[in-house]
Amino acid sequence: MASNPFAHIVTQCSGPPSASDYAIDRALRMIVKGAAAVILLLVAYIIFELGRQALPAMLNFGPGFLIGTEWNVQDQVFGILPEIWGTLYSSLLALFLGGLFGVAIAIFLTQDFLDHRLSNVFRTIVEMLAAIPSVVYGLWGIYVLIPLIRPAAEWLHDSFGWLPLFGTDLAGPGMAPAALVLAVMILPTVAAISVDAFRRVPYKVKEAAYGMGTTRWEAILKVMLPTASSGILAALVLGFGRALGETMALAMLIGNSNQISLSLFAPANTLASLLASSFPEAGPVEVQALMFAALALLAITLIVNVVGLWVMKAATRKFEGKA
Amino acid sequence: MNATAEAGLIESTLLERNRNMDTNRETQMDTDRDDHQSRTSTPDSITAAAAWHVDPQQTVMDCRLNKIFYGDFLAVRDSLVPIEKNKITGFIGPSGCGKSTVLRSLNRMNDLIPVFRFEGTVTYHGQDIYDKSIDPVLVRRYIGMVFQQPNPFSMSIYDNVAFGLRLNRFKGDMNERVEKALRSAALWNEVKDKLKNSGLSLSGGQQQRLCIARAVATEPDVLLMDEPCSALDPIATRQVEELMLELKENYTVALVTHNMQQATRVADTTAFFSVDISEGGRTGYLVEMGDTQQIFADPREKLTREYIAGEFS
Structure with missing residues (x-):
């Protein structure tokens, strides 16, 4: 316990913290430190265990695994480039769509377009999208979305088939329905965090913008959006992270086809969906390969998060002048 | 005078004023003035405000407000505040007297508050800015x-400084205008080497001068300043006051200040607002308006004298 050199000072009621005060203080500090340590240990253990199980595959296939395009259980040839491509392509498409709509919804909910109570109701509804189980999204995609977009897909393919984007016909499951469902799935994350970012913009900033004689759109686009940018970027990074790791709905919708195509209507595959669909029947060598794939997915999410954090920091520095 | 009697008096004057709303200003002033003379000791807003005669040719803005509400709350009532061209009009008064509310009504800033309601007129170059056909955005382009x-x-x-210029699609030399604005806000020397840094990286006082530069860059016709120096040190305050005096050569300034010395230093005309708690609420109103000299040296109203003497705040 700390000594008290002021003990001799006589006052009405000032005195040192009691022994139990110090004990509680120490105990709380230990608890939070312990919790933080457990999380770090858990992450380290997961990476270690994945690495350990993937090690035979890493030695066996080497870096060629990452650029190989074949996944052939018979010949024991494994490569995950199409899955890496599919993961990034579907997530970027979803980020683009979900980000656009998510930020738009956040603007709609926070910039006085709606009465305050109504906007809270609306926000709750948007957040409820996050509560829908992934498999339900998958079913909805198969039975509702795919038939719904098929006419549009056919028209786009017939009219603009020369564009690589519409280069193939929509046979059923494919990139477009997968990306659309993924966009809906990340929408609540992006919207909710962007709403918070906009709400954090101080009222005086809004006043300053309108005081300069901005119209509402000028105020939103030129002032509110840059001011909220670091929070919005955080929303996008989280949304992207969620899209990268999403499994069930994609396994049901993307077609699980080992190919690299720019076409929105071609079937593709993602790392998470590969893992989900291959594990149940995998032999020992394939399991090692799948562990390697899982490690690759982990690395991708980690890189995305680090890059996202870095971009956020850069934005904060640029707009707010803080380090 | 007891509160009930005063309330009754105010009410009757109010009714009369409402009847007079459409008649021309001079007549109304005279009527009110007669009232004033008949009950000389009444600290009544309308009579006092009306006693301040201004040449209509010289007023760039004329605020004749009946009532300002926030929801059900009556924030300000019965105040006639003419803003004269090429002058600095100071608004002083105790906290909660509505001086800021009145100032913000002059460029429709209060319209941002959904429950705000303005009854009366604010004419700017002869046009009522609260007319239904007037877009508040337009008003704020001219009144900074x-x-x-x-x-x-x-x-x-x-x-930050170029913001208003870009907003108004300014075609001239942007760099020159930005420098000029920063110089007049007494900030240029401190920031000329770091114009690319974020405005938020500056200290509080520097940020305020940046905001002043941003407001004057477009050279608005009228500049409203709501206690602009409350975050500034004495040196920066002096610089901003010099800027105000410079600005009034070409523009018109309305200034809310808590600092009575500041009002005496820069304001040509001073409006003194006070709070009326007689009707249960806290309603601000204009007690007296006149030449700054007169307001501080020889106020007509007892309330003004007390406030200036520091008897309440």
């Missing part, structure tokens, strides 16, 4: 504002 709290945008110092 500096706020009490520094509120620079999350962008570079340069972009």
Whole structure:
């Protein structure tokens, strides 16, 4: 316990913290430190265990695994480039769509377009999208979305088939329905965090913008959006992270086809969906390969998060002048 | 005078005023003035406000407000505040007297508050800015504002100052205008080497001067300043006061200040507002308006004299 050199000072009621005060203080500090340590240990253990199980595959296939395009259980040839491509392509498409709509919804909910109570109701509804189980999204995609977009897909393919984007016909499951469902799935994350970012913009900033004689759109686009940018970027990074790791709905919708195509209507595959669909029947060598794939997915999410954090920091520095 | 009697008196004067709303200003002033003379000791807003004669040719803005509400709350009542061209009009008064509310009504800033309601007229160059056909955005392009709290945008110092110029699609030499604005806000020397840095990286006082530069860059016809120096040190305050005196050569300034010395230093005309708690609420009103000299040396109203003597705040 700390000594008290002021003990001799006589006052009405000032005195040192009691022994139990110090004990509680120490105990709380230990608890939070312990919790933080457990999380770090858990992450380290997961990476270690994945690495350990993937090690035979890493030695066996080497870096060629990452650029190989074949996944052939018979010949024991494994490569995950199409899955890496599919993961990034579907997530970027979803980020683009979900980000656009998510930020738009956040603007709609926070910039006085709606009465305050109504906007809270609306926000709750948007957040409820996050509560829908992934498999339900998958079913909805198969039975509702795919038939719904098929006419549009056919028209786009017939009219603009020369564009690589519409280069193939929509046979059923494919990139477009997968990306659309993924966009809906990340929408609540992006919207909710962007709403918070906009709400954090101080009222005086809004006043300053309108005081300069901005119209509402000028105020939103030129002032509110840059001011909220670091929070919005955080929303996008989280949304992207969620899209990268999403499994069930994609396994049901993307077609699980080992190919690299720019076409929105071609079937593709993602790392998470590969893992989900291959594990149940995998032999020992394939399991090692799948562990390697899982490690690759982990690395991708980690890189995305680090890059996202870095971009956020850069934005904060640029707009707010803080380090 | 007891509160009930005063309330009754105010009410009757109010009714009379409402009847007079459409008659021309001079007549109304005279009527009110007669009232004033008949009950000389009444600290009544309308009579006092009306006693301040201004040449209509010289008023760039004329605020004749009946009532300002926030929801059910009556914030300000019965105040006639003419703003004269090429002068600094100071608004003084105790906290909660509505001086800021009145100032913000002059460029429709209060329209941002959904429950705000303005009854009366504010004419600007002969046009009522509260007319249904008038877009508040338009009003704010001509009547600029500096706020009490520094509120620079999350962008570079340069972009902050250029904001209004770009908004108005200014075609001239942007760099020159930005420099001029920063110089007149007494900030140029401190920031000329870091114009690309964020406006938020500056200290509080510098941020406020940046906001002043942002407001004056477009050279608005009228500049409303809501306690612009409350976050500034004495040196910066002096610089901003010099800027105000410079600005009034070409523009018109309305200034809310808590600092009576500041009012005496820069304001040509001073309006003294006070709070009326007689009707249960806290309603601000104009007690007296006149030449700054007169307001401080020889106030007509007892309330003004007490306030200036520091008997309440």
